[in-house]
Amino acid sequence: MSRILLAGDHFVRNDLLADRLRAAVPAGSALDVRTLELAWPLVPFGPVAEVDEASDVEDELVALVGDAEVIVTQMAPVTERVLAAAPSLRLVVCTRGGPVNVNVDACTERGVLVCNTPGRNAVAAAEHALTLILSTVRAIPRIHGTVAAGEWRSDLYAYDECGLELGGSTVGLVGYGAIGRRVARMLLAFDAQVLVADPFVADGSLPDGVALVELDELLARSDVVSLHARLTPDTAGMIDAAALAAMRPGGYLVNSARGGLVDYDALAAALASGHLAGAGFDVFPAEPPPADWPLLGSDRVVMTPHLAGATRQTAHRAADLGAAAAAAFLAGDRPPGLVNPAVLD
Known part of the structure; x- marks a missing residue:
């Protein structure tokens, strides 16, 4: 049973992430999927703890992450505090071009892979x-x-x-x-x-x-x-x-x-x-x-109010790329978009 936390929002939605993930993994794969819905873009992002451009849901994430092995998100703050609450975490997939909402150095120190989705928008x-x-x-x-x-x-x-x-x-x-x-x-x-x-x-x-x-x-x-x-x-x-x-x-x-x-x-x-x-x-x-x-x-x-990437195709592409990275990891393969390959080395 693979335990996955989807922290979608009102753009890259949880239903898109879940559909693409189930389509990407082999048929019959056992998935334990839990979700957290973020308020972005209805509520602007900002700095959260030591990361930037994130939704202010660090407390909610700490309470929910538990034994999740994989987090797939666009805006959730993956901070030192979140990582400390997630001892089983092995992969963070950030469905955006740059994982500024993820403490990549802390992930690397803990052996957690981080992937992004370059080119999605x-x-x-x-x-x-x-x-x-x-x-x-x-x-x-x-x-x-x-x-x-x-x-x-x-x-x-x-x-x-x-x-x-x-x-x-x-x-x-x-x-x-x-x-x-x-x-x-x-x-x-x-x-x-x-x-x-x-x-x-x-x-x-x-x-x-x-x-x-x-x-x-x-x-x-x-x-x-x-x-x-x-x-x-x-x-x-x-x-x-x-x-x-x-x-x-x-x-x-x-x-x-x-x-x-x-x-x-x-x-x-x-x-x-x-x-x-x-x-x-x-x-x-x-x-x-x-x-x-x-x-x-x-x-x-x-x-224009930071809307350059705001198309439905961008949301679909982000979900597709994020699901592909998670599915590759679950299959034991090197996930695409890996930003800290030192973890594998």
């Missing part, structure tokens, strides 16, 4: 990034607001009010992982010139029409800069006042990766001065942003 996030780019350079929300208010602003056809076309423009992508690669392919279909800055990409490995450059060159040459990098100590605050000043006058910045990549105070100043024509972002330095955050009132900014 790559399609959704890439399409959302392109939507933000188009909405930003053509000021779609601002123009929509004028029509919705009963105005007919034909004066917005004036040269100084017009946006730009992606065809023939240069778009710089900071980060070229699963999402960045998809964005690049879509931009090439628009006949854009695509630049990439990513220290983990080998020169000569990019497709025709995509050039690998250093970040300074990308900022100086791009009409639009779109961020797709992970937030690490090396990338935190990488788009600061100096980086924004290095961007082309009249350029646009789009961030659908992580809020911590950008100095938003410096961005507000760059927009107010007219150095940048506009910005679009799905992520914020604090989520949700405070009511007095200056960029909330800017008509040069397009904002």
Whole structure:
């Protein structure tokens, strides 16, 4: 009997996880499945104990985990305290791209494998990034607001009010992982010139029409800069006042990766001065942003509330990948998405 705790939420739901798990394990496998429903996204995530971007259910998890061998979750906080309450635990499957809600070091010390599901939201996030780019350079929300208010602003056809076309423009992508690669392919279909800055990409490995450059060159040459990098100590605050000043006058910045990549105070100043024509972002330095955050009132900014990955296909894909990792482990195989292989070594 394999004992499994599913800690789903209102996006990657427990019924999806249970269905995919039962389909992934061999017929007749004995499973003892218990569930915990998390309130996310109806209640925002945040830091919990020593982990981040988690639902605040550490007490509930400690009470329920018991003799579970496997936890499958997107948002549950797998902390030192939870691990101490789970002596039988052998695998944590985090159904997201990065297991920031899991204390991976503590799991490794206890011999607990941790898997994630990279690429689960790559399609959704890439399409959302392109939507933000188009909405930003053509000021779609601002123009929509004028029509919705009963105005007919034909004066917005004036040269100084017009946006730009992606065809023939240069778009710089900071980060070229699963999402960045998809964005690049879509931009090439628009006949854009695509630049990439990513220290983990080998020169000569990019497709025709995509050039690998250093970040300074990308900022100086791009009409639009779109961020797709992970937030690490090396990338935190990488788009600061100096980086924004290095961007082309009249350029646009789009961030659908992580809020911590950008100095938003410096961005507000760059927009107010007219150095940048506009910005679009799905992520914020604090989520949700405070009511007095200056960029909330800017008509040069397009904002969405961290929804880039919010499609039903993403939820299904997360459940499929999470179930595949759990099923492989239960079969005695190396699970896909393993982030701490030292446990096996």
